[in-house]
Amino acid sequence: MFERFTKDARAVVLGAVGHAERLNAETVEEQHMLLALLDREASRASFALTSLGLADRRESVKRALAEARRRGGLSRADADALSGLGIDLSKIVSRVEEAHGEGALEAERKGAERKGAGRGKGWWSGFVGGHRPFTQGAKDVLTESLRIALAQRDRYIGDEHLLLALAARPGVPAEALADHGVTYASLRRVLYGGGEAKAG
Structure with missing residues (x-):
């Protein structure tokens, strides 16, 4: 694939x-x-991200993702x-961090076995080889990017399809993007027309 x-x-x-390796x-x-x-x-x-004004706010998105990791990966909707x-x-995070140090909930998630995190399962496993396995959510993003590319009749899956898939799925990445004015609809407008700019 x-x-x-x-x-x-x-x-x-x-x-x-x-990034997964650097974040342990x-x-x-x-x-x-x-x-x-x-x-x-x-x-x-x-x-697309630059067209939607995210060029100067990427660090802010990264901070939002770091804050979600600190909450154990839970979104604000959660x-x-x-x-x-x-x-x-917020009180639970504060109490856990008082007892175990900042980022303790993030550290606890590292050792937890999560659904769909098995190695060598699916078409993506051959691409990343012996590296860390993908969670079910990350696998679903890859699958959704294929669906988006097919719906657009694009021959190949590009990074724009991955971005659209992340923006389309509920969760921390979509929330962080939306907080910075980047939504699935605005991305589609920039990438496929209907707006001022169109990616070529």
Whole structure:
């Protein structure tokens, strides 16, 4: 399947593995894919992000992702849902960090086995070889990028399809992008027309 990925899309996948390694994560998650997309230059995804005003705010997106990792990977929507049940996530994070140090919830997630994080399963495993396994969410982003490319009748899967897939799926990456004015709809407008700029 990875023969259908462009050079830029392959660089994002490998970059995501690199981010997971640098963050000492046992698995590659969707947030690592977004971090790798933020690193890209001179690609369709980087054009779209720049067109939507994210060029000067990439560090802010990275900080938002780091804050979500500190919360154990939970989005603000997750925190709001817990709040509706009378659970104050910020108080829990504070108490855990008082007892175990800053980032303790993030560290606890590293050792936890998560659904869909098995090695060597699926078409993506041959591309990343012996590196960290992808979580089910990251695998779903790869699959969704294929669906988006097919829907657009694009012959290859580019980094723009990965970006669109991240923006389309609920979770921390989409939330961080939306907080910075980058939504699935705005990305489609920039990449495929209907707006002022169109990626070529």
